[in-house]
Amino acid sequence: MTHLPSLNGLRAFDVAGRHLNFRAAAEEMGVTQGAVAQQVRQLEAHLGVKLFERLPKGLAFTAAGRGYHTLVATAFDDLRAATETLRPEPGKVLVSVTPTFAAKWLMPNLPEFSAAHPEIDLAVLATERVSRFHGDGIDLAIRQGKPPFGAALEVVRIFRQEIIAVASPALVGGHSLPLDPEALSCLPKLHDAHGLWPAFLRHLNVEDRGGRGLRLSQTALAMDAALSGQGIALVSSFLATRDIAEGRLVQVCPDTLPGEHDFYLLAERGAKRGSAVQATFDWFASKADANV
Incomplete structure (x- = not known):
């Protein structure tokens, strides 16, 4: 396995790349400007590639540095997301929905949910891709589809197409x-x-x-x-x-x-749900069309 660079160097590169400025990166990280610059120099030496052009008023990516920063930033985002899934907040619920459902139904109805459950911090992941309960850390999902969805899921049809x-x-x-x-x-x-x-x-x-x-x-x-x-x-x-x-x-x-693809509320069957997740599940289920 190729020896990986220092995590401190990668973090310094990630933050410096977002600001394109060592001073601003140092302020965010709570270290000196010289420490950030040294970490980046050590990373460049380890890789054998120049990542930044040093300019009089800041930094500019080299071609290699720009592409590498995209990958490194994504990796740090994934690490943060993975860590959050291990430290769930009791009052936080993450629901995955399609962008259209989010914009045209959920957003207009969120004030009602907030009034009914002011203690719940509802986070919305609006995406077209199929979200994973464990991989993405979601608690609930609303998707348009056609049964069967699998024995591992609890399914409630809420709207007909x-x-x-x-x-x-x-x-x-x-x-x-x-x-x-x-x-x-x-x-x-x-x-x-x-x-x-x-x-x-x-x-x-x-x-x-x-x-x-x-x-x-x-x-x-x-x-x-x-x-x-x-x-x-x-x-x-x-x-x-x-x-x-x-x-x-x-x-x-x-x-x-x-249509053949109705809208369904999905949750893991048998998973231990906190009170906030259960209350959110019940609220969505209560909005089901009378004719479903």
Whole structure:
């Protein structure tokens, strides 16, 4: 195994790389500027590679130093995350959700959660990737999917995937609502990663005559584009409930498209849960649609 550099040298390099200044790095680390500079010099000597260009007013990465710093900073982030999983805080709960769920449902409903559970420090990990309970240190997850999820998980379905078409009132102001299928086919469409427009239009028995439309990577972005009047978006009905109720969006036709991937609350089955995790689990479960 290749002999690894000193951890102190790597830490000095990480902090100096963030500030690109030995003095600022020394202040963060609580040591002298000379100590930081010496640690970095020793790291460069160990590697046989120059990591920084010394400038009159600070530092600049060399090409090798920039790439190495990215990897070293990531490694320190992983170490910090791993340490946190070993020292869980009694009132802290980490929930993993998709960015769209976070932006369009969880954030608007967080004030209610905070009012009901002011003692709980809820942390939200918004990511498209599948999170791991042990590897990522999460307590709960909400994911869109299709059973079975595995015997190791406790699963509660909280929202059905019922797809509706929504738009800004400004976009459809010249039309009478609900739109007939032909009128809807001529308006611009907003496409997300789920790609549901072909199925929705087949359900209406019409072709798309609205042009190429805007293509976005997330449903949340499609909803934002709809809010700004750029087209019609297809969204799960529960995500648009608040915007429809407050008049920012309108459901442009009564037809809905049932989806195959509902939204589920996931937790480790049999794991010992603290009171904060259990209370958070119960709160999410209480928000389940009546028809799930």
